[in-house]
Amino acid sequence: MGQEPNCDEMFERISEYVDGELSPEAAALFEAHCEDCGPCKNFIATFKRTIQLAHEVGGSPCPSDLFSRDEIEEFKRLFLTECKP
């Protein structure tokens, strides 16, 4: 990317930009484009926000005690049998 990207190019490479995978030169061109392009600037901001929220998604509560003590003993027996040389 030797010159400032157009909006389509921005759109295609946003993930790379946000993940820090663009070269410093390419990233600088990205930012230069955003200075003059409100829609792209907003798109990137909302894209980053989306990823941030994804990072914060916890798990749904996991069920505990799915397996009985006997069933766990069975797993253990199988495991230790396979451990023998």
Added chain:
Amino acid sequence: METNLIKAFNDAKAARPGAFENFFDMVEGRILRFGMRVCGHVDDARDTLQETLLNTFKALPKLEFNDQKALSVWLYRVARNSCLLMRRKREGVVDRELSLTEFRPGSDENGNREIPDWSHLPEDDAVRSEAREIVRQAVLELPAQYRFVVVLRDLEGLSTKEVGEILELPESTIKIRLHRGRLFLRKELERYFADRGSKGGA
């Protein structure tokens, strides 16, 4: 609680008292947590999970792992295969390709592109919590090939390289699927914030 997976594994192999139970908890926990993020629920997955765990504990003792990461990658692969097995048993599941076109911002009749910026919306806990729930649900609606990538990369926090190893796909494919998956999530959030805006909430 033992948090070192390799140590827990080695202690279990050495049959130290309580070690297997500790290792079991860690393994089951990982597979379940991944399963919940990818499948959304495990109510009907118990049999598949049991099958998975039987195969896992049978195979593990014969395997050598260089480090914690190698064992972790192996367990993620097991978890992924378990999810695939669950899906195969569920009928009517159809996956589709996501194209960039469906997410590319369009223009109005005057050729103007308006992209609302909802990234700075109030940091109200309730809104943030709702938004996270929207993302969590949207992940479950992603076609499987994108969902695995997004869960591993953005929810589990693994690197592109690690995701590639787990899914046995080239990094270039991971990046493409990640990008489209993220665009899908963003679109769902955009819809949510637009609805809130039109209802007068912000």
